Amino acid sequence: xxxxxGDNPDPIGAAAARQLADFARTLRDNGFRIGLGExxxxxxxxxxxxxxxxxxxxxxxxxxxxATHSDWEKFDEIFEAFWRGRGMRRAQTLGGTAESAAxxxxxxxxxxxxxxxxxxxxxxRLEDNGDAAGGRGRREGASSAENIxxxxxxxxxxxxxxxxxxxxxxxxxxxxxxxLVRREQVRRRGRRLDLRRTIHRNVSHGGxxxxxxxxxxxxxxxxxxxxxxASGSMNLYTAFxxxxxxxxxxxxxxxxxxxxxxxxxHVSASLxxxxxxxxxxxxxxxxxxxxxxxxxxxxxxxxxxxHARRLINSRTAVMIVSDGYDTGEPERLGAEMRRLRQRCxxxxxxxxxxxxxxxxxxxxxxxAALPYVDLFAPAHNLESLAALEPYLARI
Amino acid sequence: xxxxxxxxSDRLSATGYIADRDIATALWLMEFLKRPLLLExxxxxxxxxxxxxxxxxxxxxxxxxxxxxxxxxxxxxYEWNYQRQLLAIKTRxxxxxxxxxxxxxxxxERYLLERPLLAAIRRQQPPVLLIDEVDRADEEFEAFLLxxxxxxxxxxxELGTIRAVSIPRVLLTSNGxxxxxxxxxxxxxxxxxxxxxxxxxxxxxxxxxxxxxxxxAVQIARMVAAVRKEDLRKVPGVAETLDWAATLAGLQVHDLxxxxxxxxxxxxxxxxxxEDRARLTREVTERLLGKVA
Numbered sequence: 225x226x227x228x229x230g231d232n233p234d235p236i237g238a239a240a241a242r243q244l245a246d247f248a249r250t251l252r253d254n255g256f257r258i259g260l261g262e263x264x265x266x267x268x269x270x271x272x273x274x275x276x277x278x279x280x281x282x283x284x285x286x287x288x289x290x291a292t293h294s295d296w297e298k299f300d301e302i303f304e305a306f307w308r309g310r311g312m313r314r315a316q317t318l319g320g321t322a323e324s325a326a327x328x329x330x331x332x333x334x335x336x337x338x339x340x341x342x343x344x345x346x347x348x349r350l351e352d353n354g355d356a357a358g359g360r361g362r363r364e365g366a367s368s369a370e371n372i373x374x375x376x377x378x379x380x381x382x383x384x385x386x387x388x389x390x391x392x393x394x395x396x397x398x399x400x401x402x403x404l405v406r407r408e409q410v411r412r413r414g415r416r417l418d419l420r421r422t423i424h425r426n427v428s429h430g431g432x433x434x435x436x437x438x439x440x441x442x443x444x445x446x447x448x449x450x451x452x453x454a455s456g457s458m459n460l461y462t463a464f465x466x467x468x469x470x471x472x473x474x475x476x477x478x479x480x481x482x483x484x485x486x487x488x489x490h491v492s493a494s495l496x497x498x499x500x501x502x503x504x505x506x507x508x509x510x511x512x513x514x515x516x517x518x519x520x521x522x523x524x525x526x527x528x529x530x531h532a533r534r535l536i537n538s539r540t541a542v543m544i545v546s547d548g549y550d551t552g553e554p555e556r557l558g559a560e561m562r563r564l565r566q567r568c569x570x571x572x573x574x575x576x577x578x579x580x581x582x583x584x585x586x587x588x589x590x591x592a593a594l595p596y597v598d599l600f601a602p603a604h605n606l607e608s609l610a611a612l613e614p615y616l617a618r619i
Numbered sequence: 620x621x622x623x624x625x626x627x628s629d630r631l632s633a634t635g636y637i638a639d640r641d642i643a644t645a646l647w648l649m650e651f652l653k654r655p656l657l658l659e660x661x662x663x664x665x666x667x668x669x670x671x672x673x674x675x676x677x678x679x680x681x682x683x684x685x686x687x688x689x690x691x692x693x694x695x696x697y698e699w700n701y702q703r704q705l706l707a708i709k710t711r712x713x714x715x716x717x718x719x720x721x722x723x724x725x726x727x728e729r730y731l732l733e734r735p736l737l738a739a740i741r742r743q744q745p746p747v748l749l750i751d752e753v754d755r756a757d758e759e760f761e762a763f764l765l766x767x768x769x770x771x772x773x774x775x776x777e778l779g780t781i782r783a784v785s786i787p788r789v790l791l792t793s794n795g796x797x798x799x800x801x802x803x804x805x806x807x808x809x810x811x812x813x814x815x816x817x818x819x820x821x822x823x824x825x826x827x828x829x830x831x832x833x834x835x836a837v838q839i840a841r842m843v844a845a846v847r848k849e850d851l852r853k854v855p856g857v858a859e860t861l862d863w864a865a866t867l868a869g870l871q872v873h874d875l876x877x878x879x880x881x882x883x884x885x886x887x888x889x890x891x892x893x894e895d896r897a898r899l900t901r902e903v904t905e906r907l908l909g910k911v912a
Contacts, residue, residue: 261805265654269651274624279640282643286810287644287656288652291805295809420701427701427704427708428722486659521776533794533795534754535798
């Protein structure tokens with residue numbers, strides 16, 4: 225018999241234990257969920273014969289500390305970097321690749337300043353674009369809620385207004401859910417007799433069925449998957465939509481959120497952070513993105529390949545928030561959209577640019593994707609988002 | 620008795636399971652830490668085979684629970700044999716026995732139907748419990764499973780608490796049709812089963828089809844690896860490879876390059892949808908063959 229793991233911590237030194245704790249922290253920084261139990265078992269592994277060789281130590285720790293396929297894929301790289309080079313101490317970005325010192329500083333900044341750091345400075349951009357981009361929303365500084373609702377999201381800068389916009393976003397997300405739930409209860413008819421349970425219940429009556437057991441169809445709630453474009457061309461809107469995502473993930477029992485620019489990142493876990501500011505800061509960081517354009521087609525391909533089967537069922541609505549400026553091949557985007565369409569119930573494409581005057585979907589990517597979109601709607605202000613609600617409730 | 624990692628590895632190959640390098644470590648770790656092991660991977664990579672091999676390694680019984688949507692405790696854990704209970708009540712009706720005695724009698728072990736989970740914890744020798752495709756079961760069932768896996772005891776209201784006689788070795792598999800809960804993931808060790816590499820797949824073919832030519836087995840493995848890289852909806856699994864290899868062997872093919880026609884015709888063993896079939900045209904087959912040779 226081998227002693228229960230954890231009973232016998234003495235064979236490994238305190239230094240090794242400290243290193244292991246460091247390693248666990250590095251993994252946590254990379255999105256691994258590691259608790260005390262795992263750390264304790266990891267110590268037990270270090271004290272076991274498996275620790276004598278890397279060829280057995282690495283797979284052992286990997287089995288213990290990984291919980292998902294994405295963990296599994298990242299693990300080797302992190303392990304090598306930590307134990308061999310000890311270089312990549314705080315890697316944390318899209319997909320877990322190393323990131324620059326500059327963005328690490330941004331983490332620090334985001335943590336200390338309570339100001340909504342993710343929001344862009346709109347002023348310069350607005351002047352660049354001139355009035356053509358202004359549309360309906362030149363109402364900065366307006367303080368009534370109604371005005372905020374109508375103001376183009378790019379133009380909301382006052383911290384109070386931002387807070388109000390965020391509250392609205394969260395409320396909107398919740399009200400979408402409320403509608404959906406109510407609708408589901410109206411549908412709860414069509415009951416059937418549960419014969420087995422009826423007999424069981426009536427055994428005490430000598431088998432005479434007095435007390436009947438019914439079975440009702442369990443209707444599962446609608447699931448919402450949101451894919452948010454966080455590329456440079458969207459950056460005036462990203463910060464707001466990140467808040468919206470937080471509201472959605474918080475309010476729906478089954479919601480998943482992804483952010484993409486050149487790659488796709490699953491961000492639901494980060495969004496489940498109760499502390500809105502922290503969650504948004506963390507995401508804002510991811511969402512700031514890297515130059516190099518948007519690869520909507522590739523991101524969708526990743527989604528279809530790795531996430532769609534797990535996350536999408538016949539009751540899933542997929543919401544894509546993007547301006548449709550794709551630097552990849554439009555054919556690719558079209559093909560991936562077709563695949564996605566086959567799997568899910570509805571595809572909703574929100575495009576902030578629709579709110580701009582004279583906009584028509586000219587971007588090649590947008591045109592390739594449109595045939596597969598069930599609802600193509602503007603999303604440049606809160607009013608336009610609120611207009612979506614009845615549609616979502618009808619799905 | 621706990622086997623060492625090397626012993627597990629040796630026994631795995633002795634049972635005829637062609638293991639990838641790390642699975643032996645994962646199986647050893649299961650023993651060492653007494654945790655269940657969650658196997659994930661695409662359909663057809665051989666997750667269920669791992670459980671069979673593990674049972675063979677420990678010379679233990681394999682108890683399998685196949686999950687599906689709507690699976691509940693009655694199908695997974697235990698159920699009363701209602702028909703026999705009713706019969707027992709009827710036969711005792713005239714005897715004047717008092718109600719308590721009848722009740723005690725009909726809710727006894729004799730009328731209990733063991734389902735896989737209960738069976739697994741009541742064996743003298745620890746069995747291997749395979750909970751297959753756990754992602755198909757509902758979330759409620761997953762929560763129940765989690766409780767069972769941490770306490771290894773169940774309570775049956777009419778009988779009381781039943782504690783595990785022996786702790787089974789638990790393997791869970793998931794195809795990823797639903798996201799599993801964090802709690803379940805954290806409770807388990809994790810191993811991602813990938814498609815075998817060319818060398819391993821060739822060895823699997825040789826092990827399963829002893830009559831086949833070694834050169835052909837390697838060619839088939841390479842070809843399948845190339846097909847998997849194509850953009851297909853249903854990627855062929857190991858079972859498909861074996862079907863295809865058996866077909867080719869049956870057709871007396873000795874070298875894929877010499878019989879591109881037969882290769883193309885028999886590819887239906889690997890391809891499961893119309894769309895994929897349309898994608899793998901004759902030209903594509905030839906291009907792939909060119910790479911393989």
